[in-house]
Amino acid sequence: MSEETQVEKVTPARRGLMGSGLIVSAMTMISRVLGLAxxxxxxxxxxxxxxxxxxxxAFKIPNFLRRLFAEGAFNQAFVPVLSEYSTSRTRQEIRELLNATAGSLTAVLALITALxxxxxxxxxxxxxxxFGRDPEKLALTADMLQLTFPYLLLISLTAFSGSVLNTWDRFAVPAxxxxxxxxxxxxxxxxxxxxxxxPAMALAWGVLIAGVAQLAxxxxFLLRLGLLPTPWPHFAHEGVKRILKLMAPALFGVSVSQINLLLDTVLASLLAAGSVSWLYYSDxxxxxxxxxxGVAxxxxxxxxxxxxxxxQSNAHFAAMLDWAIRVVLLLGLPAALALAVLAEPLLxxxxHYGAMTDHDIQMAAMSxxxxxxxxLAFMLIKVLAPGFFARQDTATPVKVGIVAMVANMVFxxxxxxxxxxxxxxxATALSAFMNAGLLGYLLRKQGVLVFQPGWGRFAWQLIGGSVVMSVGLYVLxxxxxxxxxxxxxxxxxxVAALVVLGAGVYFAWLAAFGLRLRHLKMHS
Known part of the structure; x- marks a missing residue:
């Protein structure tokens, strides 16, 4: 095959899922710490x-749609199709897919943004x-939304670029x-x-500035890979049609937790003043x-x-899912317990500075x-849903998502x-457990998720370490x-001392009972 028709081989040697996960986790940690700041x-x-x-x-509305369209449905539909192209198609075909997808995404989101x-x-x-009970508050929010909504278009194109970089194993830049x-x-x-x-209007301008900066x-990095698209709408392109077909049900399947959080905001707006903010700070x-x-x-x-x-490497596929579940449980369970034990101290x-009152802290601690x-359920959804989307099955998660959304409304x-x-x-937490449980059950039923040996010992290591850590934090x-x-x-x-102590006790327990880093390695 000539050089012009070969698929571009720009992917580095595989570092393994744990190595890639650590890179994304480190970058995400920087982002989340700055987010807390x-x-x-x-x-x-x-x-x-x-x-x-x-x-x-005003920020939650475009941010919610971003997670739905960009990091949610679009990402889960686009990555499997792009991965298939990257392994079996020519360079020209890959570029045509990128051009058509970027152009179609831009056209749709530009129209949505304008409306x-x-x-x-x-x-x-x-x-x-x-907010309708307070005309000034409603008007202020609407003014802010006109500034923040273009962020949806900008960040969706950013997510498109990140999906391309992730497919070529460039995880650090998008993270x-x-x-x-x-x-x-x-x-x-x-x-x-x-x-x-x-003063709050300044933040709306900050969101718009951020959208431009993130895309730029x-x-x-796309130029360096030779993968910067020339956007041109082409909805009839074979790859775009497949992406759109996968996206429709994925809008519900992967973003149920975000829809549930949005429902919380709608109902919280009907409660006491400050309820929206209490939920925001705790979230x-x-x-x-x-x-x-989880996201990493x-x-x-x-x-x-x-x-x-x-x-068609089914055994490796099943082993990857099992590995992802173990890593999520290993890190997610102690994190959840620490948040519960240290809720008020962390908040x-x-x-607790300036305009934030003691009452606000108590209310935020409850949520x-x-x-x-x-x-744990939120994190498990992040690793179980890809088990369906990677196989280009978006019908099953949407059914699960609808059940979870109805349950959330009832709760x-x-x-x-x-x-x-x-x-x-x-209510959001309970519906998330229902969502994750159904996803796991169906993956097992389909024979896609096959638990690997060693779960009994792993469970005792995990539970023991989490209990000892939680008791230590509560007492100290x-x-x-x-x-x-x-x-x-x-x-x-x-806080620093308690975090170091809790992590030290937890991982010391795991090491004492036989868990080693090599047990968590998984090649991509």
Missing amino acids: RDVVIAALLGAGNGADAFFV AMLGAPWLVWVFAPG FTPVLLNLSLIGAALLLMPLFDE FQVP RLVELPLGVF IGTVILPALSKRHAE ITLF LRAYAFGL NLLLIWPLAHAGLAL APDWQAWLEFDLWQRVSW
Whole structure:
């Protein structure tokens, strides 16, 4: 085969899934830490008042659609098709797919963005109907949404670029890109807020700036691979039609947890002032381990599973899924327990400054514990869903997603009255467990998920280490009221000491009972 028709071999030697996962985790950790720093700044400057509520809704709407279209349905449909092209098609065919996909994605999202900006007030009313009781709050949110909604187009093209880079095993760049969003929002909060009569409006400008910066950041890396597309809409292209066919059901299948979180926002807007912000701050803490562990493993496993499916390597496919579940449990269970035990100390250390009150901390801690209960389920969904999408099966997850969404609505109605905003968080957690459980059951039933030897011993190692760690944190951590009297450095020092101690006890237990790093290796 001539050089012009060969598939471009730009992929480096395989470093293994654990190595790739560690790279994504490290970059994601930087992003999430800066994200927490961003939220510390926002909490100190805006607290949990009307301005904060308005911004969180104005940002949540395009961010929700981003996760649905970009990192959700589009990514799960695009990566398997692109992986197949990368293993069996020519360079020219790959470029034609990239051009057609980028052009079609741009055309659709540009139209959606224009319509959303024109109908911003009605869109806000749909997503936060409780804001209708306060015309000024509704108008402020609508003004912000007109600035934040173009972020959907920009970040979706960024996610498209990241999917290409991930397929060619360039995981670090897409994982680092969200850092630019956090830097933009921190800069907007510190530098632009004094320029506005409504300080929260500066954050909306920060979101728009971040969208441009993130897309521009990835362009040089696509150029280096020779994979920068020339966007041109071509909905009749064979690859685009397959992506669209896979996307339709994937809109529900992979993004159920995001839809459930959005339902929380809708209902929270009907509750006491501050409810939207309490859920936001608690969700942000849960997003740290979810992103660093769950999303990282899901990111590296999807292209690897897609390639194994294209090669019809069923045994390797099953072993990868088993490995992903073990890693998620190994890291997710202690993280969830630590969040529950240290809910108030973590919230106080990060957010109890300026406009953030003691009452806000107590309310946010309630929803944080509820979200922490569902953390394992959120993470398992991230690694189980690729087991279907890698095989280009989007019908099954959508059925599971519909069941989980209906269950979430029922749980919301049952729990919102006795537990208010915390009931909404608990409902999301319960529906996530239903979602993950059904996905795992169906993968087993289809013979795709085959548990490898050693699960009994692994379970005892995991449970024992988690219990010992949790008891140690509960006994050693000062009472949460004492944290209110600590200054910043005391708070940070205590949190750092508890995190190091908890991690040390946990991993020491695992090592003492025979778990070694080599047991977690898995080649891609």
